[in-house]
Amino acid sequence: MKFSLQINEGPYQHQAADSAIQFTKAALAKGHEIFRVFFYHDGVNNATRLAIPPQDDRNITAEWVALQKEHNLDLVVCIAAAQRRGLIDEDEMTRQGKDANNISEGFRISGLGQLIEAGIEADRLIVFGA
Amino acid sequence: MKFSLQINEGPYQHQAADSAIQFTKAALAKGHEIFRVFFYHDGVNNATRLAIPPQDDRNITAEWVALQKEHNLDLVVCIAAAQRRGLIDEDEMTRQGKDANNISEGFRISGLGQLIEAGIEADRLIVFGA
């Protein structure tokens, strides 16, 4: 079956970000397809490559990146939510005249239409949030 | 009177970040001193210089930076919470081998002891969160 996920909260502050990863791993283990993971609201904060979690704790972004590489996941960060919260990629950095960027490899920035499409194309949409 | 603030939530997602700014402006307008503003939990996300809010909306980080300049505010970002969430300054970037940093001017990164000190030194500590 084809699943899409929407993630509304950032890493660490709410368990939603963890639950989404555990769900994704289990779905893939059972042979399902993840059509897309869409990061919205504070969920965009999952996509930073600058996080340095404590060594004895999980690294949520790194887990997504590893899953992305292994399963070629489509990890999409909402551009409007990301701009508001200071998550930008190299293109945005250049376009907006900023001096740095912080989006991790494995994630791509795009519009809200990608969320609607995720709902249309997948058999199920599951929302994780707070 | 001397006030300290603790801010537990990031910008936009919760009004706590806005309320804290409005409170700070009102306190300064009434002639009170702000001893320190301590950003903890997702509150550290207020300190990014990479945010690009919509043009017709407020820019929360820019408001803090303006207040900091005018009133020489001590805006302190919790280092442990910030590292977890990908908010780092130039020193941290170098030390941790990261390729970018995103803390805005006007904020400084320091430890939780600064929060305790803020409670000890100020006449009142006010917490804004969700």
Place this chain on the structure above:
Amino acid sequence: MALLHTVNKSPFESNTFDACLGLAKSGSTVLLIEDGVYAATTGNSVADKIKNAAGINFCVLGPDLQARGVEEKLAEGIKVVDYEGFVDLVAEHDAVQAWL
């Protein structure tokens, strides 16, 4: 000693307001802010809680009432303050407990 309590959650969605009332001492003040301001409105299922909380002073942040379009629903006996009034309340009380 008298504490200032702040409540920023809707009384319809969260038990925060109830928790505050349970631990607010007579003579203390409860300031309703953000989504907490709905507790200051009348004609609803929580209105009696404020009426029955003897000895507590209730205030509400006017800017948050106005933002939500419920200023005209304000219940009796609740003082409306602006952000400067919020600052005064903090200064006038001995400490602030934020019910998050």
Place this chain on the structure above:
Amino acid sequence: MALLHTVNKSPFESNTFDACLGLAKSGSTVLLIEDGVYAATTGNSVADKIKNAAGINFCVLGPDLQARGVEEKLAEGIKVVDYEGFVDLVAEHDAVQAWL
């Protein structure tokens, strides 16, 4: 048609669980996850709500129960699933409503 409802808030702190029960149709399933798992424990002030919700299937996420140290308090009639069981529930129902 049958929906899968997920609830991730504590029934003691938030009205989310009540809101879900109010709109869950007979034949649908409610899966308790994260802080929502406390609703699956027994001997407390919300335990009757599950007993009285006729026609609803209740499941709870075991990993979240274990994390919180309340596995032994599990009420009767609630099925424990792991993350793979969560995935199965999603697949078996027609759509998922997350009560956030």
Place this chain on the structure above:
Amino acid sequence: MAKKFMYINRKAPYGTVYALESLEVVLIGAAFDQDVSLAFIGDGVYQLTKGQNTKAIGQKNFSPVYMALGDYDVNKIYVEKESLEERGLSLEDLQHLVWEDEDNDYEEKDSIRLVSRAELTDVLDEQEVILSF
């Protein structure tokens, strides 16, 4: 074939960003020609109140945008009756949202459907994609 999309709004405006960011999805989603409904439940009904004035809190007042939903063919707006009553509100306290029926000489029709909890239960049960905010 169009899918049944339901946007569930359960949070008050301004206290959190969900109301605003939900509205943004609805507007973008309108371009996709799906069968779209919105439900306002619990504190979500506060999103639709008249007379919102955000000047003193420094946030943008996005409540006028709800008036534009009809122009985007978003005209199935379910408001739960019990949620209104618990909050001491009636339809009079909400904005009057309308749409123009182009199949019926552009007659202006109400977008808001006041429904009981039991009726809303049946509406939810038919949905294929449920976005929660």
Place this chain on the structure above:
Amino acid sequence: MAKKFMYINRKAPYGTVYALESLEVVLIGAAFDQDVSLAFIGDGVYQLTKGQNTKAIGQKNFSPVYMALGDYDVNKIYVEKESLEERGLSLEDLQHLVWEDEDNDYEEKDSIRLVSRAELTDVLDEQEVILSF
């Protein structure tokens, strides 16, 4: 002069980060020689349950750290009786937290003080700095 610092814990562990990050402040704060108390109210009482096992959710189990509070001279830990009862819990369900009284031949004493809501109201009323999580 030492100030009366109160840490209010009202949230369950793991669902949000507050319990963990509150504990981090308490540990750092212990070095400042203030008059420190902790209160566990509402779902905060769940932070102290025995037998937490977070392996399957991928988070770190920080519950053993509460056992160390006594070594940091953090030994005024108020647990609200009514909050426990509403949740079907008793002291038996919580970790047994102790401290060693160095003024009394290092006698081991209980850190948890089970208090009624009315008693806790008076304790809160005396505080000078209240940190909420």
